[in-house]
Structures are given as C-alpha cells and as structure tokens.
Amino acid sequence: MEDHAEWSRPSPGRSGLRADIGLALVLAIASVTTALLYQRTGMYPGAAEPWVWAVGLGLTTLPLALRRLYPVPVAIVVSIGFFVCGQFGVPEVLIINIALFCALYTVGAWERRRALALWARLGIGVIMIVWLLITLMIASSSSEVFEGISRSGIFSAYATYAVLQIITNLLYFGGAYFFGERSWRAARTQALLEAQGRELELERQTSAEQAVALDRLSIARELHDVVAHHVSVMGIQAAAARRSIERDPARAVAALGVVEESAGTAVDELRRLVGTLRDPSTESSAPTTIGVAHLSALVNEAQSSGTPTTLIVAGEPRPIPMLVDVALYRVVQEALTNVRKHAGRGATAEVRLRFGAAAVEVEVTDDGVRQELSQQSRGSGLGLQGMRERIGAVGGTVHTGRRERGGFIVRACVPHTPSSSSPVAGSPAD
Template sequence: MQEAAAWSRPSPDRTGYRADLGLALLFALASVTTALLYSRTGVYPEPAPLWVCILGLGLATLPLALRRKYPVPVALAVAIGFVICGQFGVPEVLIINMTLFCALYTVGAWERRRALAVWARIGIGVGMISWLVVTLIIASSEEDAFPGFSRSGIFSAFATYAVIQIITNLLYFAGAYFFGERSWRAARSQAQLEAQGRELELERQTSAAQAVALDRLAIARELHDVVAHHVSVMGIQAGAARRSIERDPERAAAALQVVEESAATAVDELRALVGTLRDPAKDASAPSTIGVANLSTLVIESQSSGTPATLIVAGTPRPVPMLIDVALYRVVQEALTNVRKHAGRGAAAEVRLRFGPDAVEVEITDDGVRQGLAPRVAGSGLGLRGMRERIGAVGGTVSAGRRERGGFMVRASVPSASGASTSSASGSANIGPLPALAHAALTPHPERLA
C-alpha cells in the first residue's frame, strides 16, 4: 500500500502533449460547427452574443491542450466555460458535455496529488449539480420555461423531468470519476509490472553471470587437477632422466616413458574436457573414465615418479554416485600431486579408501621430509580450496593439516545420504574389484570408518 501511495504517474512526452493540443483544437472546431447547427435549428430563440459564445466555447475546449500537465486548473476552466454556455444561452450542448467529461476524467487519471484529484472532482460535481438544481427551481416558477410541462403535483411532468436531469448528471459525474480512477490504477499496475520485469531481468542476468562464474570455476578445477598432476609427474621424471641419462640409460629411458605416458593421458583428459565444453549434451550421459576404482593407477603413477605410495581399502566396496566418485578421485589426485611438490624427496604417501555404513572417505597422508633434507615447500592453497569446493558440492567435507608425528594429512568424507540424493541425477559408478597392484603397493587392511 505504501508503494502504491508513493507512486507518481510520469508526465507524457512531447508526442503526448501534441496529441492533447490536437484534441483541444478538434473539440474547438467541432463546438463551433455544432453551435452554428444549433442556431440554425431555432432551438435557441435568443442565442448569446458572439463574444459570450467565443468565451464560453473557448474555455470549454482550448484548455484541454494542457489537460495532462495541469489537470485540476484545466477542469476548473472547462467547468466555467460549461456554465457560461449553459447560463447565457450559447447554442451548444453536445461538445461541451464531452469536454467536461474529458476534463474530469483527466483529473482522475493524471493528477499526481490524489487527495486533490478526489476533492476537485467532488467539488466540481457538487457545484455543477447545485447549479442544475437552482436552475430547475427557478424554471419551475416561470411559466414560459418548458411550456407544456405540467407543474401540479409531486409527480408532475416537470418534476419528473427534473429528476431525470439530476439522475443523468449524477451518472455523468460518477462515470467520469470511475473511469479516471480506473485509468490511474491501470497505469500504476502497468508500472509495477514493468518494474518487476526489470527486477526479474536483472536477477536473470545476475544468475547467468553466476552460472558462468561457476562454470569457469569448475573448468579451472578440472584444468588444475589434470595439468598439475601430469605436469608434476613429467617434471620429476624428466629431471630423473636428465640426471641418469649418462650413468644409467635404461633408467633414463624408463623415466622418459613415464613422461610420454603422462603427456598422453593429460592430452586425452584435456580433449575430453574440451569436447564436453563444445557439446555438453553429447557427453552429459557418458560414463566417467575416472573414479575411486582408478585410485590404484594414481598410486602406480606416484611410485613411478619416485614417491612411494600405498593404497589401503577398508570396508566393502559399493556403488558410488558418479559425482562423488569423480570428486573423491580428484581429491586423491591433487593430494598426491601436493606430496610430490611439497613434501620433499624421500617422502612416502599412503592412500586410504574407506567404505563406512554412513559415508565414503578417502584419506591421504605422507610422512613429511626426512631428517636433514630440505623443508617442505609452502603452496598457494588453491589445491585445498579446490578440494573443499568440489567435495562441498556433493555434500561432503574436507579437512587438512599437519600431523603430530610429522607429515601432512588430507581427509575427504561424503555422507551416504548425500550420495543417495545425487545418484538419481548423476548415475552411479559401479565399484568392482580394484585392479591388482604390486604386493608392496596394495595392502589389505581390516580398518573401518571411525
């Protein structure tokens, strides 16, 4: 209600004012024409002088050129012109009734001060009807007025005529009031709808910008996971090949083979990512080629790059929703990459995959830097942030920090209830037997989720 009361109808533009001027001139021309026609009929035996006709018709028509700029003053001027025409016998009835109605309608439709609009119409209406009643009373005592109309009795012909005139004028002013108010409310409703439309459009643009930002963030995470992991492997193996190419060519060749395989894998994953970006519908339902079933491959790559790693699986493997499957895989991939980059030479990693009754969890730990070696290199923190965003998107949590006995630990846990809610939309990854590793890399363990 407060917004409705505060709303103010905007003024028309130049085209609107030109239209009002044209309407006023059209009414003025029409009133002159009808006045000449009425004079010809002889209905007015003693018409008003010419200057009175010009004054009355001018006031009743020409002010309408400013009707939407000054509604109340225009209505008062038109009402005065109407009274002059009626009181002094200007031979015109049709057009001046139309102009008065238009002026009163404009007050209701365009006057911004609503209280003034209400009282101005009521005042003009009461004044005009009072003038009509007084005129009828005076006419009732004049025998020459309305000849042939009986004046005897309450329901005489003249009394009936007077009642009809009063009812007609009441309907006339009530109609002008009603249609003016209706126009004002319709304009206010239209303005509110347009404002809501602008707000919705702004929200749509904001949502679109947020969606683009989220997509860019997801792409950045994927690129970070793919590039950081494989490039770190290639960098370590390339360095090992450079140092051993003269002393141990076979070892150098093996390291270069790892570089070649990592490069090929990185290219394949990047090609798949770019293909998804080009045609999302094409790959939306395609099964993911990575997941917790491929953790053993990550462990083998870590061992090949010179970082000892062990995979331990606890609990009974079960189907995991695809989004969770990929998220857990990426956490392990990023954590092992961080071990290679920051834990220093000689650090060993341990990957634990736990299937608990209420959650699926991965834990990646390393034993830190051995005594006498270089200290751990500090990272930018983007990797951990990406882990938290990825796991948080599927309803899980990530914790990371230094261990009391040395080294670093990353733990990601996703509740089974969260997985159930996303499985219908994303599909499930069927977790079969994990690929066999060397005995030193895969160690059975009876551990359960605490």
Template sequence: MTDLRGAEWVRPKPSPRSMRGDLGLAVLLAFAALTTSLLYQRTGLIAEPAEPWVWGLGLGLATLPLSLRRRYPVPVAVIVSVGFFICGQFAVPEILIVNICLFIALYTVGAWEERRALAVWARIAIGGALILWLVLSLIISSSDTDAFPGLSRSGLFSAYATFAVIQLITNLMYFGGAYYFGERSWRAARAQARLEAQGRELELERQTSAAQAVALDRIAIARELHDVVAHHVSVMGIQAAAARRSIERDPVRSAAALEVVEESAHTAVEELRRLVHTLRTPEAETGSSTVGIAQLATLIAESQSAGVPTTLIVAGDPRPLPMLVDVALYRVVQEALTNVRKHAGRGATADVRLRFTAGTVEVEVSDDGVRQRAGEHSEGAGLGIRGMRERIGAVGGTVQAGRREPALGAGTGGFLVRASVPAPAPAPTPAYANSAHPAESEAGAIDA
C-alpha cells in the first residue's frame, strides 16, 4: 500500500461534515431500532422479551457508537458486536436494524482502519466469534423441543438441520459481504489518492516544463539580440570614431565611414525587425534564415571596413549544411570578429578558417592582438563565449576559446576561437544509380 513516492499511504482523517453525517446516521438507526423492536414485540413472536434496561443497553450499544465509526473503526465494531450479541442472546425483540448496524461496523473497519493487519484480524475475530455463538445456539436448540417447535429434528436431513445450514450460509455471506465491500472501499480510496497524486505531479511537471521553456526562450532571445546588436554596434562605434577624427582633414574618408555606420544601423534594424516578427508570429517562420556561412564574406568585408584586416580561408569541399548548423557557425564567426574589434587592440589582424572534413565542419577565428582581452582570457568567461557554446552545443558541437601560444614572445599570441560541429558528408551516389543495372542491360540485350 504505497503511493507514487513509495511511502505508506494513509487515508485522510474524516472531515467534520462526514462526522456529522455519522452522528445523524447513528441517531436515525437508534430511533429505527426502537421503533422496529416495539413492532416486533407487538407481533408476539418472542414470548418473553428482555427487561427494558437490557433492551435499551443492547439497542444503544448496537447503534449509537456508529457516530464514531470512521475515527475508531475497530473499537466501534467490537462494541456494536457486543450490542448485537446482547440483543440476540437475551431476547431483545429486534432483528433487522441490529443486523444493519453490525454490517456497517464491519464494513467501516475494512474501509477506514489504517492498520490493515488489525483490520483483517478484527473482522475475522468478530465474525468467527459470532458464528461460533450461532453454532452453539443451534446445537443447544436442537435438543430443546420448545425452540422452533414446528421444525422436525429426526434424520440427518431434518427440517431443523436444513434450517441450521441456511443460518450458517446466510451468516457466512453476511460477514463475507461486509469484508468484501470494506476492502473494495479501501482499495478504491487508495486508487483515487494515487490518481490525485499523479495528477498533481503531472501538473507540477507541466508547470516546470513551461517555466523551463520560457527560460530557454529568454536565453535564445538574449543570445540573438547580443549577436545582432553587439556586432553592428561595434562596427558603428569604430566607424563613427574614425569619422570624428577625420571629419576636418579628410572629409571623403569621414563620409565613407559614416556610410558604413548608416549601413550597419540599417542592417541591425532589419535583423531586429525580423527577430521581432518571428517572436510575434512564430507560425509564419519558414524555417530558413538569411544568414549562414555563405555570408561569411560579408562579415569579412565589415571587419575590414572597421579597420581590422581579415582573411577568409576555406579548406575542403563546401557542402550544404542543416539550417541550424549554418546559422550557429555564422553567429560564432560574427561574435568572434566582434570580440576582435573590441579587445584585440590597434593593428591586430584576424584570420577566419572554414574547414570541411568527412565528418565535421569547423570554423576558426584567430587574431594576433598584443593586448590582453579583459574577460576573454579565461576559459568560459564572457557572455559572448557563453552564447557561442550554447549555440554550438544545441547542434551537438563543441567550442574551444582561449589565448594562443605566443609566437614571438609574451604579448604576441592573440586569441583563438574554434567551433566544430558533426556534419557527415552525404554518401556518394553510385555511378550507375541513374541508369539501368549492368545485369539488367545485358539481359535486355540478350532478349533483343
């Protein structure tokens, strides 16, 4: 008897409303027992009924304790069975209501007693004791000719023997029914509790999943905004500074720098507008993106226009990539070049290498900056590198970022970012894939 977490299931205590209902039931049964006992007495079926105090004691014990049947199931069942015994043994003229009360008491033990071993043995003990009393009463009555005078006692299958068998079968069914329905009620309550616990866990899991989805969406939005804004704003800042310094002595160069600022601002606005549109109407997303490794040349040109000489090197045979991989690699190069402009210092150059191998595709961005890049020299530091790892990790790849080994002494190493993503090359198409199989062609020639 365990719930979903393996702990012992405990049935909740009865509510005040159910306790009031039990009290009302006990009072109603007591009144009904008194009424039916008076009616039975009126019929004269019992020649010598019990004394009034025995009468009241038996009926009271059989009915009134039921007001506490859910709180104290076993003690109530014992008391009710004592009242039942008094009514039957001392000729209290009542049969119907006391039988109903005993059934309710035994049923309640099975349905509400938390100690299941006690519930089982209490019902077995009460039922066994009352059946034993019945058997002894039948044996005693078999030799008393005044008891059941109309029933013959001669022979093995006499009328009295048949009557005794009927009494035993009826009582066995009576106690068996109380046992069965009590157990069924307990199991139904336990199953209901399990379903409710499972519903609560599912609801908690749904809420947790929703919260995680919101958190992931926020991270994705933050990463996308960081990639878009940081890149274009860094270009705009560098070009605006160049325009400010050369506006008097070289107006043409200043105008060219301002054109780059204008173009970067326009591009940033367009990408932000596209991002907002996707967020507002995700169903309108076509699944394609306007950025990818095919646009790396544009990033190289922007980097060069921002004053950082940049070279693009492609190794291997280029091939189409999945959309998510394509966008992730593009964003890594974009963020890495943005960091070069921000941290590598004046005079730095950058190299972008795109490698296609049989099982992977890799991008590498390195620079020869001479100044330590605050926040970028330690493993995993900075929002930019964190965003790279999140993007590449989402498509099953890895990112390495750190200082390069110094080439000509301290301060000449620069920084390197390398992202690698599994991207198996498509299987080669057999030379005869689009033509008839050689054997088939030969067979055709023979047939001809």
C-alpha cells in the first residue's frame, strides 16, 4: 500500500456537502418508491413491517449526506442498513446496492487515513461475503427457497446460481475498491501538479524579481562609477579654478577646460549607458572605451586633476574576458576617485597591472595622510561595495585597507579560467 501520509484530500466544502445531502434525499425517495414497486410484483411474500422498512432504507441512504466528511462511519452504518434490508425482508435490492457501492467508493476516495480505508473496506467486504455464503448454505437445505431448482450434484442449477452470486459480489466489492483508489490517486496527482505549478510560478516570479534586482544593482554600479568619477574630477578642478582665477587666470582656464572635458565624457558615458538599457543588443556592437587597455587614460586624467599618478604594467599582456576587463577598469577608476576625494593634497598614486600565470591583478596605492584616511573609512562604502560585487561576479577577490607605510591600497585579483576566451581589444597602453 503506497504511503499517502504526505497529502490529505481537502474537505468537500459547502457545495460538496449540499450535493451529498441532495444525493441522500434522492436515494431515500427512490428506495421507498422501488420498494413499493417490488412489493407490488409479489416477488417478496411476507415483507417486513413498515418500521423495518424505515430503519433499513433510512440507514442505507440518509447517512450518505455525510459520506465525504465521515467516510468510514457512514460506510459502516450503510452496511448495517443493507444487512437489515436483506435479512428482514425489505423488498428492495436496487437502490440499497447503489448506496452501499457509493459508501464503499467514498471510503477509498476520501478517507485521509489510508490504512483505515483499506481495513474498513476489506472488513465490510469479508463480512458481506460471509453473510452471503451463510445465506446460500441455509437456502441450499430449504426446499421453500427457489422451489423447483435442482440442488443435486456439484454442477446443479443451484450451485451455478451460488457461484454467480459469489462472482457478482466479488466484482461488486472489487469495483468499489478499484474506483475509490483511482479517484484518490487522481485527486492526489492533480493536487501535486497544482502544487508544482504554484511552485514554478513562485520560482518564475522570484527569478523575475531577482533579475530586476540584479539589473538595478548593475545600473547603480555603472551610474556610481561614471558619475562619481567625473563629478569628483569636476569638483576638484572647479575648486582649483576658483582659488587661482585672480592670481593665475591661465591655470584657472586650464582647470575649467578639464571640468568641461570631464562633463562631456560623463555625458557621453551616460548616453552610452542609457542606450544600452534601451536596446541591450547594441551593447556588444558598441565601441569599447573602457578596459585595462585604457588605464593610461585614467592615469592621465588623474594627473590632470592634480594627483600625480603612475602606471606600471608587469608581466606579459594577454587577452582577458570582457567582463573581467571592464570590472578591473572600474576598480581602478573608483580607487583613483577615492584618492582624489580622500587622500588629501599632495598625495600621489600608483596603479599596477600584473599579468600572472594564474591571475590578472590591479593594484592602486596612495600615500595620503593617516587622519584623512579615516574619513575614507567613514564614507558611504558604496564604491568599495561596488568593487567587491563586480570582482566577485567574475570570480575574483578585492582587498582594501591601510598600508603600513601610510596611505591606502586597493587590490583586485581575478584568476584565469580555461574558458576565458573573450578577448579585449589590445594591450594596456602607456
């Protein structure tokens, strides 16, 4: 017997209860009608008293109103009513057989305790078969029952009749068991399919929400990298222009030129980002302006903004995947932005790009003063968090912290993978 303990069929509800009450009333009325008709035929001489009719037919039909709420008790009561009708001469055989079949079917289809459902049907079936056998044995020795039918010999007419009765009852109880089990299994399968459908729908919604969240995170990182970098350059150069506009107009004009250039670059990158968001198919065809091959442009920009910066490339340059290329570029961009914002005046920076046998690494260091580094550590942290998310997404790690000799260090390392076959355009340019 298969274990169904993990699933329970839900209650029939009000509509199901109303349907069962209607079925019980229809069968009760039909049983009285057919009993009167059977009595009219004269096939049942010496019929039972009316109160026996009421008890037998009532017990057989009316409890079916609660058949799906209490399957086993209802089946037992209906069986008792069936026995009363058959044993005490109530002239009805059609409706009571239908009612008993319906009760046994309901046990198989609706009883949540499957072991109880099995033993209840088996017990009722065995008792009914034993009752039938006893009745046939008693009738075989009475000449008043089936008068004129031969009873001599193993293949007599009465023996044939008895065999037909046994086969009919076995098919009757077997059919009630089969269709009840089939209904239970079908309902269970449907419930499991519906549950799986709900789980799939929930997973689809969750996946969609996660995709939106990842898109929002990616957009936030891009906007932070683009805006923070260029705005910090513009802020520093605008301050320099304000301080030198009276005593050194030429220097102020140069600083304002850097502001103008940074503003134009920021607008171009924002347009590129917006264009990619509107039409993702253009992302792969758009010219690549970021990557480790363009670190020299970041270094030059840092130098023009007043932060002496050098670029050192170590190892043999090699193609790296596009996502790794962009992630490393963004790390350097954010690190140089932080140098300009937090390292203080007079600080210098150094950018190292290392191509190793097992990994590619970028490192940005500065020699900013110690007290100003503490301001960096108290910042919003979005830039450092964005670095870790970007590098983590391509399988790398990021280390940030104070240097023993003073200043701050940002190091990002991404291991090489056998599947790294997406090259970038060119090698780092000095």
